[in-house]
Amino acid sequence: MQDISLFPPEARCVFFLTDDASDLTRYEDLLPDERDEVSAAVDVRKGEFGDARWCAHQALRELGVESAGAILRGERGMPLWPEGFTGSLTHTEGLRAAVAAPKRHVHSMGLDAEPAEPLPDGVLRSIASPTEIEMVSQLQADGYTWADRLLFCAKEATYKCWYPMTRRWLDFDEAEIELRPDGTFTSQLLARPAPVPLFEGRWVQRCGYVIAATYVR
Ligand SMILES: CC(C)(COP(=O)(O)OP(=O)(O)OC[C@H]1O[C@@H](n2cnc3c(N)ncnc32)[C@H](O)[C@@H]1OP(=O)(O)O)[C@@H](O)C(=O)NCCC(=O)NCCS
16 A cells, blocks of 8 residues: 555645445535535435535635635536636545645646446456556556556546546547556546646555546646
8 A cells, every 4th residue: 555645735635434325414515506416316426426525615625715605517527616726526435535726736636536346347448558458467466456447547537637627528548547556657648639748646545445646737
């Protein structure tokens, strides 16, 4: 397990673990416009949405923003942060998290968490290049049994960082990921035009999850 920070020092990350998928406490505490975003959804969706938004508001509070206003869903689901801030949200079974940072320090961020379990059969082939498949096999042989899931997670973190910068879709074969055992990775961006050649990333495996984060200063 690595002991590295996933984020730049100017960012604040808030997360928690939960075993109650239909706890709507935090959803009910959201601002009315936020609740409206998922008011027609099933309770599990309301719960994860409310929990991750709660984390986002907490992170903004830690950055000195007392009343951030509603963090709504923008184009293609991108979270709309208050003026002058950026960040990213993730929720998966049992874990909710958000990270936020001032725009003057961080241009864009992507955060993703997944259970630290191998991907279902056949998924790796559909999201990975031959080079990435070879890298994953090597990592698995070295004991990182969930390396395929980590690759997926790094790709989703890449997309969440990419989209707010470009407002463009990024396919799984449009970023080549190099995962390193020291808890770092790079996402080489193959789509053109690209705002930067690559994203630097960090990852950890903790509490049964793999978590990947990317950011651009
Ligand atoms: C959007 C996507 C990345 C979300 O990942 P996920 O593992 O399904 O779900 P997570 O819980 O981790 O993240 C969901 C959050 O991502 C954020 N998100 C959704 N769309 C987004 C976008 N276009 N840009 C930035 N963030 C986005 C939202 O905050 C969302 O939470 P909310 O709907 O409650 O507000 C995923 O569903 C997807 O579409 N992936 C395909 C694109 C991709 O990954 N390409 C790989 C490029 S190498």
